[in-house]
Amino acid sequence: MAANSLGTDVSGRMHIFKPLLIATSLLALHGRISAAEPASTFSKTDLRAAKTLHERASKDDTAYQLVQSLTTEVGARSAGSAGDKAAVAWGVREMQRLGFSNVRTMEVKVPNWVRGEASFKVLAPSPQSMPTLALGGSVGTPPEGIESDAVMVKDLAALSALPADAVRGRIVFFNNRMERTRDGSGYGAAVPVRTAGPALAGSLGAVGVVIRSVGTSTDRFPHTGTTRYTPDGPRIPAVAISNPDADALERQFASGKPVRLRITSSSRDLPQAQSANVIGEIPGTDRADEIVILGAHLDSWDPGVGAIDDGAGVAIIMGAVKLIRELPVKPRRTIRVVLFANEEFGTSGSQAYTAAAASESARHVLGFEADFGAGPVWRLSSRVNPAQQPIVDQVYRALAPLKLARGNNEARGGADLDGLAKLGMALLSPDLDGTNYFDVHHTANDTLAQVDPAALRQSVTAFAIGAWLGAQNPGDWQPVTTPKPPRR
């Protein structure tokens, strides 16, 4: 997953999203079927199929094989890279191999930022070199780097509270610690330093930024992720260092002596590139015009191989839908898998998909997104029209063997379905346990070793049963009319 601010047009050249048009279409569809019906119950056949899914999912390693294949044969696949293209080909090939129908790609324009090499040195008081990663989208430095005395602040508020000129000509060190949480709420609280810190520091005259990684590990992995400049503001280089190095740098500041830093980075933007969303389906039967969508993103950051972000998500939804396809019964609604392009660098894949949905009669009635690691699922949350709560309760009961917590009806969902959810699409959210997710997220350490096969199987089980019953809802998935809050 990427940062929590969505819809930002990073390159200024992306596909324009037309929410009003789509909203109109969605409401038109929903209007047709949302007449008050009594809540009804799943058929015995549907519940028996859910049990079959549970039995088969506990023995099926398709998802693990998928994430292994993606990370081994493709590896890193940041937007616009050669790996990105290879990942699209991989997605098409694997969907076809698994027997999905209507497998196709949807072309998407993506930014093409190239990391290059970066270095970070403390020159004084105690010389040290620290591993670093440029923030995604950051400009580079001159070849000789930038060198300056530094100012340490906690966060955006602390920077804003400094006297005028306190940071002019300086490098700003943002030293904010992220809190470890199961639901990822610590990320939302910590990430603004990364997304907006360089823009703010630049506007105050700073020449560079280094941040304590937005991550929870005490291992020496810096975490990357996008930063966003303002269209007219200065663009200054920005890098991240790991938590233990941030601790060490904090101690250098604590010495009371001036802290002098040097940053080098050869990051740069190349011309926009072409990528694609990859789409495949199990066609529905009597309600085939309605779509239950399962989304994950195919791109990854470049330092790792994208196993937990988001190879695992790709694997969970493909593995789940593979199991549904193998059931002896066919779903009523169409179940669609979308592997979104470029979630990490501005969600242009999601934006293109949502825009295109307008011309597809806006048939998306329910969504599932897997973009929070490799599981296990610990809770079932939702964002549905209150009239559909009884159906969510029945889905929850069908998931009883997984012993999930029961979340509320305020699921925020992920980045790629945010656009559709804002238009009223219902969400069912088998919540993945994020306690350790931000130890690895956006680091070089995002490898297959971080994926536990048992947790992945359990997650597939939850998504498979959820998606199957979502497609069999004996009533209607009515639009959600309350305003959607920003996602996690």
Add this chain to the structure above:
Amino acid sequence: MAANSLGTDVSGRMHIFKPLLIATSLLALHGRISAAEPASTFSKTDLRAAKTLHERASKDDTAYQLVQSLTTEVGARSAGSAGDKAAVAWGVREMQRLGFSNVRTMEVKVPNWVRGEASFKVLAPSPQSMPTLALGGSVGTPPEGIESDAVMVKDLAALSALPADAVRGRIVFFNNRMERTRDGSGYGAAVPVRTAGPALAGSLGAVGVVIRSVGTSTDRFPHTGTTRYTPDGPRIPAVAISNPDADALERQFASGKPVRLRITSSSRDLPQAQSANVIGEIPGTDRADEIVILGAHLDSWDPGVGAIDDGAGVAIIMGAVKLIRELPVKPRRTIRVVLFANEEFGTSGSQAYTAAAASESARHVLGFEADFGAGPVWRLSSRVNPAQQPIVDQVYRALAPLKLARGNNEARGGADLDGLAKLGMALLSPDLDGTNYFDVHHTANDTLAQVDPAALRQSVTAFAIGAWLGAQNPGDWQPVTTPKPPRR
């Protein structure tokens, strides 16, 4: 700690060790005092002082402050580097600050290998870049790197068993897994691939070597460490990749397609440099001519900041001796702390010290070495003359509150005291728990975050009580006459 083969003269220009001369001196000393005496017991005063050490050590954070200071103010300090010189100055300053007597340095020649930058790419079948570290002492590559098809083997035996010409012109991938153990025995079994693999592969016509790291972590940290060429054999570049990357590379081999690799490295040797052992003491009283030596090494590998290898060892022995110095009673024997130069790159500091001991009347009767992480201590082992076993038993009883296991009398000790131990010096070994040590050892992740203050305090307690009672032995530390086995 470095590899287990000792005494190798890496540079060919090191101080020559004269074991026979020293052995003669040691035996002369021991001969004077080793007449059969009945095993006697520690005085009440000595045992009360041991209790005082326990009480104070549990509240004293000197050791943690030392490892924090060393890693923050000096950081990486590989032999010959600027950090190495800074570490020597740090050692002198801190010993003086702690009130040690006769603080001095002993100059040591050290190799001066410079890592430069390295890269490792799988070109086919599935292109991937993997983080890598050159092995210490490895030659570099031409600027464009070396590129070749690759051969995967498990270890030295498997390589030797290949048909002639199987590796000529190829890059050899050693894919041996290290076993996790508490006592470090897994290291001894795995490390020959690193120390001798490149020399063997070169002799068979290989053009380069990549090894699965000699380490136990599933995190994406390659582990460095020395490799040793033979004087007349080919010198081919050698690098390490992390365990998860070795897993991924193994899967590429499993595809059955030819695996093509590229290695670049700018490693090179600079002219030999000057470093120093740092020495300080608590002078003894009635048996001041006898020395109880506590050793650790001041140098570190360069990718990390040397917190567990061996900042923690330095801190444990300095912290222990600081507590002994603050006792109301003075030790009978002289307690000497030696921070050895250049353990990692051929133990030239230890060799110089052992050689110099010849001219110092070879007064070293008992040794302690801390070079296996930050604790806790889990066992007390020894290597003493059997006549002194009752004293070891009494030391073990004095350590009862720490609930240690009782090891045998076949302690192998560490690298820096190996020379003296081979000459018959007794060893007392508060064994540090190495279960997780090789997750971090020789990686960039060797930072202060890996040091648990409570485990470090417990380790200081064990070393302090051991060293104190070792200095108060009411009998004699008689020489050990059985041949010393190779160390762990």
